[in-house]
Amino acid sequence: MAHRGCLMVTIVCILVAVPCFVLPAAGNAGQRKYEAMFSFGDSLIDTGNICVNKSAAAELLLTIAQPPYGETFFGHPTCRCSDGRLAVDFLAQELGLPLLPPSKLAGAADFRKGANMAILGATTLDFDFLKSIGLGYPIWNNGAMNVQIQWFRDLLPSICGSPQGHGCRAYLAKSLFLFGNFGGNDYNAMLFFGFTVDQARNYTPMIVDNIASGVEQLIQLGAVDIVVPGLLPVGCFPVYLTMIPSPNPADYDDHGCLKPLNALSVYQNALLRHKLAELQVRHGSSSAVRIMYADYYAHVEQMVRDPARFGFSTGATTACCGAGGGRYNYEFDARCGMKGATACANPSRHVSWDGVHLTEAVNRLLADGWLRGPYCHPPILQ
Numbered sequence: 001m002a003h004r005g006c007l008m009v010t011i012v013c014i015l016v017a018v019p020c021f022v023l024p025a026a027g028n029a030g031q032r033k034y035e036a037m038f039s040f041g042d043s044l045i046d047t048g049n050i051c052v053n054k055s056a057a058a059e060l061l062l063t064i065a066q067p068p069y070g071e072t073f074f075g076h077p078t079c080r081c082s083d084g085r086l087a088v089d090f091l092a093q094e095l096g097l098p099l100l101p102p103s104k105l106a107g108a109a110d111f112r113k114g115a116n117m118a119i120l121g122a123t124t125l126d127f128d129f130l131k132s133i134g135l136g137y138p139i140w141n142n143g144a145m146n147v148q149i150q151w152f153r154d155l156l157p158s159i160c161g162s163p164q165g166h167g168c169r170a171y172l173a174k175s176l177f178l179f180g181n182f183g184g185n186d187y188n189a190m191l192f193f194g195f196t197v198d199q200a201r202n203y204t205p206m207i208v209d210n211i212a213s214g215v216e217q218l219i220q221l222g223a224v225d226i227v228v229p230g231l232l233p234v235g236c237f238p239v240y241l242t243m244i245p246s247p248n249p250a251d252y253d254d255h256g257c258l259k260p261l262n263a264l265s266v267y268q269n270a271l272l273r274h275k276l277a278e279l280q281v282r283h284g285s286s287s288a289v290r291i292m293y294a295d296y297y298a299h300v301e302q303m304v305r306d307p308a309r310f311g312f313s314t315g316a317t318t319a320c321c322g323a324g325g326g327r328y329n330y331e332f333d334a335r336c337g338m339k340g341a342t343a344c345a346n347p348s349r350h351v352s353w354d355g356v357h358l359t360e361a362v363n364r365l366l367a368d369g370w371l372r373g374p375y376c377h378p379p380i381l382q
Helices: 004-008 059-064 087-094 127-132 145-160 166-173 184-191 197-201 204-221 238-243 259-284 296-305 360-372
Strands: 036-040 114-116 175-179 225-229 290-294
Touching: 036 087, 036 145, 087 175, 087 360, 114 145, 145 166, 145 204, 166 175, 175 204, 184 197, 197 259, 204 225, 204 259, 259 290, 259 296, 290 360, 296 360
Parallel strands: 036 114, 036 175, 175 225, 225 290
Antiparallel strands: none
16 A cells, blocks of 8 residues: 555654643532542543653654644643643643643652553554454554553552452542543554445444443443543544545535544444443442543534634644645645644644644533533533
């Protein structure tokens, strides 16, 4: 495939520093008080694991480890794939918790208030399975879902003692868990390397079953409050519009988004909501377990359809940062962080930061929509 080498690293977002910032609570966190927060997922919420685990990617690919990443809030790159904070950061801030340190800093960070297992390139399906279907490329071997859960298990003894002990279970019952999103990189692995959307769709039930299995594993460890985000409307983002365009004009909607890709996200989200509802029924009558579905898709789709309503000047199809020019301002060889690439004058007016990930302004809105609704079912603070 002509662009295989480029596509393998298109979504790589690795920044250079991994400081742990503590932010003051930005408001009243309602009636719920969490002692800690733990997160799992991919580059949308990775706060540094890919930097600590640099061996997972070749140094020559670390072009996004450069300014202007991190410019909006931190003033320098912080190993977050954005111009500033991520949704998980805003959740921590609102709940009065420190920004979550990456779990790979084990031995060099205090995890009593939480830890972040998320890592760029994370898939739902195990790497061995991806290899079995011809997708065994190193970028998908950074830390799949089950690997992250094992990282969490490995941390627990240093945080709360024996995972089977009452003290540890009581501690986890007072913690918030953010699990995902998962599934996006599974489809990236497939679609960027020759699968059709229909072929990728055949794996959706397996992906959803794996996510549900991960939620169940956390519940068995003692988790009570678990937020599970769905997929974004990825057909609206520059990386997909540029790297896997369609020759058929009918495949694009009125906002320039690829309908088949968005339909794939809608399909997974529908299956996921159904599976989570089954899990809630299974646990709801006999425990305090609360599984919350966070609706990435509906919120960001509204930003695409009516950006001005949210304070944006453009939808998601144009990247703020890059040197690609053209309709999407995205090109693999001129992406954000590379020589000649610059950020737009006001990232807070944009949805897409680098053509792959979201701006801090969007992440702030997402977190608020999850905390108070209406884009989390039920809202975290309800």
